[in-house]
Amino acid sequence: MELDARIPDGPIQEKWDRHRFDMKLINPANKRRHKVIVVGTGLAGGAGAASLAELGYEVLCFSYHDSPRRAHSIAAQGGINAAKNYQNDGDSIYRLFYDTVKGGDFRAREANVYRLAQVSVNIIDQCVAQGVPFAREYGGLLANRSFGGAQVSRTFYARGQTGQQLLLGAYQALSRQIATGKVTMFNRHEMLDLIVIDGHARGIVTRDLVSGKIESHVADAVVLGTGGYSNVFYLSTNAKYCNTTAIWRAYRRGAGFANPCFTQIHPTCIPSSGDYQSKLTLMSESLRNDGRIWVPAKAGDRRAPGQIAEAERDYYLERFYPSFGNLSPRDISSRRAKQMVDEGHGVGPQTNGVYLDFADAIQRLGQPVIKERYGNLFDMYERITGENPYEVPMRIYPAPHYTMGGLWVDYNLMSTIPGLFVIGEANFSDHGANRLGASALMQGLADGYFVLPYTIGDYIARHPVDKAAAEHPACAEVEREVSERTERLLAVGGTRSADSLQRELGRVVWEACGMSRNAAGLQKAIGQIAELREKFWRELRVPGSAADLNQSLELAGRVADFYELAELMCRDALERDESCGAHFREEHTTDEGEAQRDDERFSHNSVWEFTGVDQPPRLNIEPLTFEYVMPTQRSYK
């Protein structure tokens, strides 16, 4: 597998400008002759599909939802970063670049991250022009806040619904293109495989989730904006339908999968309340701006929080990290919470949480201010837990939230399969081993609005395609394989639901490859996952048929792919014998208990190549070099 990142020459500030000049253009009148498939309608896919159609391409856009507006980007709460420096507090493109590389613990490509910081300012302009109702100050200008791990206020937000408003902006832009006929929207269609012809990605095979019909669609290029795979843990903050199938099928067709073990655990979620729990709910990290995190200083202290005096509380983040305190990065905050709970300081009925306390902030700012900032989050918390957070501290605990790993892409966001572009969370590009808060929305929109529309044009201009691909035998062959897999799922004939089997898998992955990992645990998990996969293919029951709307069948197909991904994640975590960012190997810690990187051996992206079912995947290395931000031990003290 060849891994050429195709990073343009020149100083980092000029790379993207130069590259845009060097890229081939397509005559505006000719763009309509070129067809692009976009899978997924979240921030990346929705923005990409709309922007490509505006440029004149013919776009086929696919979503397994009933409407493009349902994509999981909608659930992002906190905000979106941009290096506008509106607050005059020392922010700049370079600082956002620096913070992102450092936050990612030096496991991201500098050139990609710099470009991300550059286009961040355009995103805010674009979204405001679309009518995204960002929060404003009384003077009518945009409001900002500081967010998870940043020392400048560069985060733009729309109440606690920033993802929703940004997604609706993209959805509206997409709707406008659907109305013009430039985008053909396929709702309730799930991509189940990729069509590769003569080494180039040329189409996809989908299942119509209402009629069950399996069919192929071909184009000049294929774009995947299909999100992350946190549901491999079963319990995560991801929506129920989120899955790995689109990128996993692309991996099986030859796309490299980079750093699958880089998964992020979000520090502020509501702890699980019982075995029936279907997913975890995130409480926006913005809460950490005003909430103070603490546990009882004495292990096993079961008193109500109000009865624990100030001196008997341990504000452990403020103690460990005096300068960042409650705003310490996600990986660090999460691990310290786990440490506190593991050491017996956990709170709540199941002793599985830590307190996030707003008493000081309410005293300082008054309840109305807190209500204005976080009202909807407080309401949501109360509805779920039955407790009023204005009166008693919230209970929080970390939960899987985001996957930095994903399909490998070069500077042009193209995977190792020519013609297959991967954008947003589905790729691995910008966050390294740990993503900073409010950077996911930024990356999704950067890819969709401002990077992909240029780079895909260059590819299409250089690769004229045979228009008769629809009749190519590869289409029928892939369709046949997809039908066979569907039939196979229906034919297992066991007694267990896919959901219950997935819960078992999730527990194993969370235990071995969750917040902290070690070699023995990972090795054991690889064996367990293989057994669970066999069990799935023996005990699964999928009621109903393939010829109509069948949610059991949809889920079973997604879960089947999660077993294979889970194994690859554990292999990757085992192979990466260092700690970095969110990947915490217990064998590698500093004297202070922080992640200890090994730059000599692991300053690289691990890119896995599929070699066949039941064959070990092949590891390829993309070395990382740092010319601008010199790798140091991250310190948030």
Place this chain on the structure above:
Amino acid sequence: MNLTLHVWRQASPDAKGRFVKYEAKEISEHASFLEMLDVVNEQLTVDGEEPIAFESDCREGICGTCGIMISGVPHGPDEGIATCQLHMRLFKDGDEIWVEPWRATPFPVLKDLIVDRSPLDRIVQAGGFISVNTGSPQDANEIPIPKDLAELSMDAAACIGCGACVAACPNASAMLFTSAKVEHLNLLPQGDPEKYRRVMQMVEQMDREGFGNCTNHGACQTACPKEISIDFIARLNRDLLKASF
């Protein structure tokens, strides 16, 4: 707690539907309503029956995918929530619950509790956007917007497109949905140039889809999980009136 459910089962759009009775046993009061249905579905699968088809995705009340009529009330007996945010602590042991899909002619049932809400997408396609291409618009702060106006626009923009307003309305009107999108954009300076065109086209599309008219019942705002006010319908009507002359 133990509950008796009467669930609408319908195999396909053309099939005849009916209520089927199920027992939901040993449900925790901390579970959500949809987790209760998950438990019922798990048992149905083990018994070899087809589970109840219903949609839900984020389970946090923001994606708008879920939507069930629970004993005649869209999203069930709690205020300002989507079905996925309804918790079982609002029910009591022995309760009998009727579980149905949204009922409205423009929303045909696809299966069990799943309906086709694509008419709402087509209303947005008719004008629920600001015509600006991706590119280089002016700096975001060159358009100052008074804070209260931005807040009001956000109140309307909070709509999750679940369709509860339509299900609640005796006329199956989509006026609350349509007005929320029209006014989110019409209130803002960016949305001003297309204001009248937008309101005309979206209302015309709403009519074409077969939604009924608004006769000021107000059931929509009671059902709305985001508590969007019918004041936006009044604003829509004002814009529509101006647009008509």
